[in-house]
Amino acid sequence: MPIGVFDSGLGGLTILEALRRALPGQDFVYLGDNANAPYGPRPPVEIYDLTIAGVARLFEEGCGLVILACNTASAVALHDLQVNWLNPAAHRVLGVFVPVIEHLTRRDWGDNTPPTHTGLRDVALFATAATVQSGAFPRELRFRARDVTVVPRACVGLVEAIEAGELAAAALIARDHVEALLRHLPAPQSAVLGCTHYPLVEAAFRAALPRATTLVSQPALIAASLADYLGRHRRFEGGSGAVSYLTTGDPAAVGARARVFTGTALPFRSA
Structure with missing residues (x-):
């Protein structure tokens, strides 16, 4: 089962890189909401709605667990998302704080x-x-x-x-x-x-x-924390180390900009 990694843009790639090092056999799906980045200047209600949309999209990709690799989303939206929207029997969403x-x-x-x-x-x-x-x-x-x-x-x-x-x-x-x-x-x-x-x-x-x-x-701390979490929640584990990349922006442009974060362009596809 892949684990979703959601960010407002490309910053979450720093988290994803640490997760892949710590969990090389785990599948991941990364989603950057580049069409709406950055989240920082947005009002809370917009951040909440955008976060819900991103998490729901990752659920559609088969992710049972999603990491909000966006501090703004974690700070503003995570609590209400978990209390008012999420079905914890089916899915889990974790933040980075x-x-x-x-x-x-x-x-x-x-x-x-x-x-x-x-x-x-x-x-x-x-x-x-x-x-x-x-x-x-x-x-x-x-x-x-x-x-x-x-x-x-x-x-x-x-x-x-x-x-x-x-x-x-x-x-x-x-x-x-x-x-x-x-x-x-x-x-x-x-x-x-x-x-x-x-x-x-x-x-x-x-x-x-x-x-x-x-x-x-944060990256190393998040990776260690997820490894510990998976040790206690084995149902979210699985895969062969495959990673796919989604964006709400232009895939070619976003994939090229990813070079700043990873040193290489990435094969993003449209969300």
């Missing part, structure tokens, strides 16, 4: 005991405007860890520059956003790259942050 919060707080997601002192103090969050405005990340973090300061920064313009392949310009944008955040939180204990596009300019974030700050990037 949970593994990061588990990593930061050293607590399993199913641990619903009151928040404790985990040693975590100051966290910088770099994300899209919609992710920041949702408040989902600091809310979930504070359910598990006491006395944590979260300072978010909406990295306006960064996804657009990365999707356009303008990585030098994107690195400068990332640096500017780090410098702006550090004016409010000069020495964050941890910094989270809360968008799947941002690993492409991770070096720029790292160079602009204090050396003592731990930088948390």
Whole structure:
């Protein structure tokens, strides 16, 4: 059974690459909603509707499990999708926040005991405007860890520059956003790259942050979390390592732009 990977654009390819390394025998179907990217500036109701449409399309492809490799969709749409739309007996949808919060707080997601002192103090969050405005990340973090300061920064313009392949310009944008955040939180204990596009300019974030700050990037955490999940939910496993690529945009153009993320063009087909 293939596992679906959904993103608003091409940033989720950073997650898919990590998933394929961790689970080489698993089949995947990737769907980028490139016709509607980026999601960050969109209102919540649009993000919800677009996420539902993308997940439903992956269900049509035979995916029993879908990973929302889009932080904006995970922050804005996932909870309501799971509560009001999804039939968990038939399908499952997982987001990308949970593994990061588990990593930061050293607590399993199913641990619903009151928040404790985990040693975590100051966290910088770099994300899209919609992710920041949702408040989902600091809310979930504070359910598990006491006395944590979260300072978010909406990295306006960064996804657009990365999707356009303008990585030098994107690195400068990332640096500017780090410098702006550090004016409010000069020495964050941890910094989270809360968008799947941002690993492409991770070096720029790292160079602009204090050396003592731990930088948390999602792909490896998501891959390890999915491997653990499949160990407990074997019905979603299967395949021979096949991957297919769908897009709501122009397949040839999107496939060519994928080179920025993977180093090679990819055979996208129309969703």
